[in-house]
Amino acid sequence: MSYLCVGLDISAESLGSSSLMDLKDHAKQVVDNTRDLAAAYKPNFAFFERWGSKGFQWLEEIVDYIGTGPIIIADAKRGDIGNTAEQYAKSIFDHFGFDAVTLSPYLGQDSVEPFLDRTEKGVFILCRTSNPSGSQFQDHQDDGKALYEKVAIWANGINAKDNVGLVVGATAPEELTRIRKIAPDLSMLIPGVGAQGGDLEHSVRVGNQTGVGIINVSRGICFAGDHSGSAIRNAAESYVAQMKILFDG
């Protein structure tokens, strides 16, 4: 079993081409070269939305191209009032056919319910994010608990149907340890390894201590080396090998 999630953040800037055909070909090349290595793929909506309706057509195509087998996670970070969340759930689960989605917790319970109701699908709620200003509000203390801890406690409590997970950045190792204690069984999606410099060893060990922790790498695989198929494959193989040693050892 692999713990690798390949994040599809295919930008014109990284590829050095703003031809949608080149971007599509590159995305396929990433999938072709990682198909047997990836437990999951995580298309990042922003990189598709950027091209409007043509970008969404590309997103429809790439979800089809990945096909059944790996988990396909919509990195959409949606968070809106109930009747709007209902529409996002229809978009992500019914229209595009994703298996799981990332959600933002700022609007609380009723913003995630339409997604939770789909028991055959999964949600990953943003808990402690990997970006430099992730701590700005997420570390906000109330009654001796940081906001991200309250989010973890809440997520743990709404997991009755076993379809709730958390997003925890590899760049925040102490918080990751604390969150794993609060929510021992929840699946974790751990971004921030690779271009963002997160701690791979700690993430694999702590993320998989008691539950499953999937490690996401986006730019570190999609734009490895000279961007060729073999550079992509080498990078993905190297991540999988490092994770195996860590996990088995």
Add this chain to the structure above:
Amino acid sequence: MSYLCVGLDISAESLGSSSLMDLKDHAKQVVDNTRDLAAAYKPNFAFFERWGSKGFQWLEEIVDYIGTGPIIIADAKRGDIGNTAEQYAKSIFDHFGFDAVTLSPYLGQDSVEPFLDRTEKGVFILCRTSNPSGSQFQDHQDDGKALYEKVAIWANGINAKDNVGLVVGATAPEELTRIRKIAPDLSMLIPGVGAQGGDLEHSVRVGNQTGVGIINVSRGICFAGDHSGSAIRNAAESYVAQMKILFDG
């Protein structure tokens, strides 16, 4: 001057038809009947995304159809790490050509910077939302301050280029008053009037006390009465008239 923002939340469920042609026609009918009454339009991305690439094509069309004149606000509630936020900014401002966007604050400063850099565009940061569980995390207390107050203080501090506003629900009148004191000059986008039952009088008075407060109505206009052009126009006229009396009186 009008303080009315017409929210475009055109759902199949409310219209009673899932024909995209019917939905498009209805959206145009809403615009046709409110053009001289609305200061702003706020297409809600979820209702377009639900239909995938065809829905985004519809979004491209409706932005064009509204044209220049009213402010067009992308109700997208995006919030992601810096390099992803950069792509969302390109999508919303460059590709679709919106004038402003709604953003979620959970990821902090670097998640809003790519939007703030566009000084000719505006951002509305979610502060205290209109939904029933809006208080769940937004009221989280730190050092005598609720999270939503910290968000308001922060937003006030990053308004150097006069392009920052706040989203504050009409369903939370006490918080609205407190936020107006914290951020006297910031523009406010105030949803929750109409179907959500928010307090129109309080929202208009307090929202416009020292800065501008735009009142958003979505379902209460788009699906007023029998959904006909005249029912839509009557509802919009009634809202504008109520706001004028309140504001002038």
